[in-house]
Amino acid sequence: VTLGINGLPHAQDMLTVHQAKGRGYAINSEEELDVMASVAVATGVVLDPVYSGKAFYGLQREIKENPQEWEGQRILFLHTGGLLGMYDKCGQLQELMANQGPRFPYGHLFAEEQEQK
Numbered sequence: 001v002t003l004g005i006n007g008l009p010h011a012q013d014m015l016t017v018h019q020a021k022g023r024g025y026a027i028n029s030e031e032e033l034d035v036m037a038s039v040a041v042a043t044g045v046v047l048d049p050v051y052s053g054k055a056f057y058g059l060q061r062e063i064k065e066n067p068q069e070w071e072g073q074r075i076l077f078l079h080t081g082g083l084l085g086m087y088d089k090c091g092q093l094q095e096l097m098a099n100q101g102p103r104f105p106y107g108h109l110f111a112e113e114q115e116q117k
Contacts, residue, residue, distance in 0.1 A: 020058025026050050026088065032057045033092055048082035049089045055080070 022032060028049045036053040040046050047053035059077060063070045 020054045022054050022057070028053070028089065028092075030092075033089065035060060037093060045079065046083060047079070049093075051080045051082040 022029060026049065032054060033049065035057045036047045036049060039056065047056050056077060059075070
């Protein structure tokens, strides 16, 4: 690590950029959409399918493929917004979310509500 102003590390030594565009702009694989649905179900954080979702999928893939490089590292993932990109994927995501249901820790609350209707 190269030290710069006031003995702090240079930004380029702290930043890693990975390519995560996948098939192309706003074109998603089922695997990418499944990861986005899993994150939403597990955390309540919705990732858009154009930017943040692809970036998170790429990060997760990189960590799985090279775990030794990430061991003991602190990771800051920036959610860049872009939720308007969700509209184009509503049908695909709705199906994936339905399939994710049992892993959702509060799913039973919604199931009871549906039964009452």
